[in-house]
Amino acid sequence: MTTARTTPEVGGMGHSIKRKEDPRFIRGKGTYVDDVVLPGMLYLDIVRSPHAHAKIVKIDTSKATAVPGVLAVITGADLAKYNLHWMPTLMSDTQMVLPVEKVMYQAQEVAAVLATTRYAAADGAAAVDVEYDPLPAVVDPHKALEPGAPVLRTDKKDKKDNHIWHWEWGDRAATDRAFAEADVTVKERIYIPRIHVASIETCGCVAHFDKVQDKLTVWMTTQAPHAIRTVFALVAGHVGLAEHKIRIISPDIGGGFGGKVPVYPGYVIAVAASVLTGKPVKWIEDRMENLQADSFARDYHITAELAARKDGTLTALRIKTLADHGYTDAAANPSKFPAGLFHVCTGSYDLKAAHVEVDGAYTNKPPGGIAYRCSFRVTEAVHTIERMVDIMAHQLGQDPAELRKKNFIRPEQFPYKSALGWEYDSGNYAGALDKAMQMIGYAELKREQAEKRKRGELMGIGISSFTEIVGAGPSKHFDILGLKMFDSCEIRVHPTGKAIARFGTKSQGQGHETTYAQILAEELGIPAADIQIEEGDTDTAPYGLGTYASRSTPVAGAAAAVAARKILDKARKIAAHLLEAAPDDLVYEPGKFSVKGAPNRSKTIQDCAFAAYTNHPQGMEAGLEAVSYYDPPNLTYPFGSYICVVDIDSGTGEVKVRRFVAIDDCGNIINPMIVEGQVHGGLTMGLAPALLEEIQYDEHGNVQGGSFIDYLLPTAVETPKWEVGNTVTPSPHHPIGAKGIGESATVGAPAAIANAVVDALWHLGVRHVDIPITPPKVWKLLREHGVKD
């Protein structure tokens, strides 16, 4: 569907209507959590461990409690009285809220200071004296799994090692056979280091336990308010918090990207403090806390192998991965998938055999793993397959675009069952790649590269042709802590033909107030401007699993369409009643029912709405509303092809991205302007890990890169002038044919950049560079391979 069905005034699908959320943001009138102020509100500041691994000998709070304004210092011992010192993680592991015996990562929460002002809380935190007995830190996950390594989870009675789980998928025997029979195999070690989402707003909450109403309200930076409510009820039910007495409000969120899914100790401590004092308690972390303690992303040590025939037909993929999870498995994965959707790693290619295995390890680092726009480990999967395909192409001396096209799943093969069991809904991979090649002038660039190479100038062209997998997910396989991953939409149409619709998702900048209204406008013909969209308040919104992993359009967007169609079913009957015709004799176009063959006999949706309250057919309930809890039949598979051109400064090792063309296909597009914006932002969060961002640890577990001084977010100067375009291949199973777009660019871009750099250096003997591809790394490769300025 490329031409819009509705008028611009209605603003249905395909229109780039301006965003309904913008008026408050451009005036500085958004309500973010730190903007919430309640009478008598107290402030919480957290004391954090300087050690990666240490016994807690003593916590001396005397100086802190003497600071004017400080009311209390909360420690693990205090929470232990209520059995709140440990809590479950989203992967059914356990996590400390506040430690009693030992700390397990640098920057771990050790104590919390409650005070009357933000500044007093900070003074109090600075005055808490903690005595530690340092223990040897286990930092390298390989060493963590060696026999004799110190066992980290001494809290688990029977745990004798640091191995969390082993997970594997695919036909090992068939894959091994394919490798044995292959003409060519390539093997590479790929490390994708830790990074952090670093949304410009950090995490925080205002917890308010109202003693009179016996009700807890928490304003919280969360992407999944309902799940949080249920988790709180389950975890703290024993201290009297029942789910109907908990209200989570996710107000305006300044960026989420997956970093605002987990339950951080700060939230729980703030809630406990509010329950104990009966006063509102605000906790807002600062940036260094956010970078050093909140959920990281990636940290996968991958060994990948790809097999092919000598004509370039790819036959098999074999991957072994070590996943560094930090001290507990708190990855926000669907519960059946400890390695997320990593097994989409056969990518866009018709690989007949594949096997993948992942082992999780504990280390003395913060927990996490799923964040940073990764779609549940899909960035890791795509980076791997796209690097390997590129290595294979260069090894065989074949053009990387040609090798890809030779092996793409062909349009007629869809729906396509991959060797690792995923059923891809639709795709036109060659179409996207061709468009990207045309837009960037691929042939001309290859000529330029050949000429430059003769002069010793280093220029590279890199391709990434990715398949994404989003829209978690069908209830058969997808749940978070048992909560199935459906999502919901509840619509109510008012007598005067306007409407309100609430959802179980939660936008953090994706524009749901606009795009959901457009889906409904498309279906109902009610102008998008007349439809109010709400999310995020668990007292009013229907239950949902929240917004992350690009699931909102595929799941809640579908729910919107289904709910709208239920509304239309009823509206049709009302229209028939008004027109004195049979419902089946009516023809519907967005916003209007008319009698077949007599188009001047019609009723608008607004007429029907009014009649629903003033003239509804006898025997029918009044009102015009519907709800849908949508259980998707499958995931959706957005895809795209990106091409990147880099120039390398052989003096300094700097990599300059000269051009970057991105062709994305997210099926039917709701708002082209918003889709473009998602791609721009996603590409920038793909460039950042490719060239700039990394969180490292020294051998003692001290974090390197724990502030914006060294954790390098790109500014407008480092960010290329993205060139974007799209193709449209609808999803056959989605009610509006849409697939989701939020994370595609972050998933696909790093490989394009890495491939471009390696392409620039391949003739020197370089096969692979791990991201981030920093100037010192490139410089070292150049010098090692005989290139001086």
Add this chain to the structure above:
Amino acid sequence: MIPAGFDYHAPTTIGEATALLSRLGEDAKVLSGGQSLIPLLKLRLASPRHLIDINRIPGLAYMKEADGTLRIGALTREADLEESEAVRTRYPLLADAARTIADPLVRNLATVAGNLAHGDPANDHPAVMLALGAEIVATGPSGERRIPVGSFFKGPFETALRGDELLTEIRVPAPAPRSGGSYIKLERKVGDFATAAVAVQLTLAADGTCAAVGIGLTNVGLTPIKAEKAEAALRGKRLDETTIREAGLLAADAARPEADLRGSVEYKKDVVRVLTMRALRKALERAGGGR
């Protein structure tokens, strides 16, 4: 994020300021731009009991050319340098450097004097002033003192300023005809400190050989470094690819960087080599030399 408490003083004359410094000694810090100091206070890496805000002292924000020098007052902001047509045309090295300091917003508050007085070898102006052969004017309770910039930087965060002195003026010699300068900074992104940076100021003689040259290196030592051997190798010679190459090697040799997240020792030294050559070529071009 929240600094510890302090007593705040806002003197309105230099005399008041130096008297306060004299009285309060080690317990006091001068607040000018605050863009280096306040971040330290917020992280509680420094907790002075007294802050002496000199921003209320009138007559300290100026750039004027007089008696063969460019005089920069203590409260001249980096943005003022960046926006000055005179600086851009006659002191391109200064203009180049100002543009690379932090980001445009920080530059609206950060002062040139503060960039020097803070004594951080990672700051940009120290090497620039070394290359320019500038002079620091320090004012204390007993009057003014002129300190050649070569004697100004003693160690990391340690300058020749006494505890009761304010850096009140910087004097940069006006360049002779056929002069040019350039500052090239390798940074990981806008706003970062230099991985390494090189400041070059040179003057050509009538016959096109190098009459004078200053080369300063940023963030590759405990203090800014004057690459004296590299300078000596160029003086009196024609600047061509051979002499420029040699100067680059000598400058790299003079660098004493530490390995950190920006790179290894070998990397930083090689960056010094490369940037020295590039800065020399650029300065030469601006001096009207080269082909």
Add this chain to the structure above:
Amino acid sequence: MNVQVTINGDKLGADVEPRLLLVHLIREVFRLTGTHIGCDTTHCGACTVLLDGRPVKSCTMFAVQANGRDIQTVEGLEQNGALHPLQEGFMAEHGLQCGYCTPGMLMTSKAFLEKHPSPSEDDIRWAISGNLCRCTGYVNIVKAVQHAAAKLRAAAPAGGAR
């Protein structure tokens, strides 16, 4: 200490500790919460306000330093119900997504366009290099500023550059 400032044309005062950061004066004492906090090392620029017309990071100034001075925040951009062309530009060009960096971007851009009415794209990227955005990838922010620049130039008195 007593601090008197003019904010968005209103004279406001408060008794504050010397260590109170200017951004906290604005947000917590005067309850103008459009100015945001995004980091602790003076990098992100979410706290950008205009001080005597110049954009500064209000998290790296003390409130007492602003005594007697003029401050403009995002709340002061709209005048008599009319949006500033930059506000219109950001809406027209989808220059914001989550909105958190937006006030800082607006204030920086306002001061920038007053000094540079006909900037190139690279000039704009340079001007906002002290403001971090995680959502937009900057492309549409640049377009928004260009949109506003064109509007401002069209509205400027003939021959006048401010």
